Amino acid sequence: MVKLRGGARVHRWTTTSLPLVLFMLLMLTLVILILLAFDIISLPVAPDIDSPIKFTRKTFQLGDGVVGRKEGERGEQWTEVLSWEPRAFLYHNFLSKEECEYLIELAKPHMEKSTVVDSATGKSKDSRSVIWCDASYSFDYTIFFLPRKCSNVLKYICMVRVRTSSGMFLRRGRDKIISEIEQRIADFAFIPVEHGEGLQVLHYEVGQKYEPHYDYFLDEFNTKNGGQRIATVLMYLSDVEEGGETVFPEAKGNISDVSWWDELSTCGKKGLSVKPKMGDALLFWSMRPDGTLDPSSLHGGCPVIRGNKWSSTKWMHVSHYKV
């Protein structure tokens, strides 16, 4: 008994509330058990020791976002070593369907807007201008359309925007969902989030492609911020019925040793290829572990034959990339 003035009141309070507290604890336990039983909440699971390269993750439920964390809609996640020259790895079900759709929806209006501006006058009102550029151009403030060959160099119609909040280029840490994806990329590549450029969302329609190129720069200007590009994560936001593969024409090894070989287009069979699958992410390195540039990282996007291709790219630098 607690010795207090007015102890009688304290006494009455404890005797009446103790069963109540016990009852509430019991109810709380029951609620937790029910939640566990219906898989609404889950206990942390120890990693699968038998397969060390298998990653398990929790994704955010998109939409209302009130429910909080829950085992996402993503299918089974595992990584696959595609090649050591170049160093390329495929992470299956890296993004959930909702995350893919979210990225597409964010970029879509800007792409449509750009097209309207382009077809109308070729000029624009709000500090944008249309120029020709090639793959070596810094994409930070550009949007590019149909690639065209001009005297053997692939050129794009680029829209230069002065504002960094430009269309398909999503600012790093733009919102919660983007930040989560960026953190996941950083974990996958072992490269800090701060070394990455903003996410770029690309859309390819039938016939559109991206000729083989390097992601690293050969000029001084583009390496000023963050140094050389060291690695790239390419995420597929949609399935492509036919074509649209990412091809590494200079990859060493047996290129037909992939399980999807029979499904590849003619272009896709010209090298080590990855068939676009919604949610999958491809990580490849433009630099070798010793810091030299890796020419076997040459890669391109095969023409889309049937369907639509949406992808998102994260370029990462050797050091801090300022945004």
Ligand SMILES: *[C@@H]1O[C@H](CO)[C@@H](O)[C@H](O)[C@H]1NC(C)=O
């Ligand atoms: C390459 O891989 C394919 C499929 O696994 C196999 O049939 C073929 O014999 C391999 N070629 C060589 C040269 O190892």
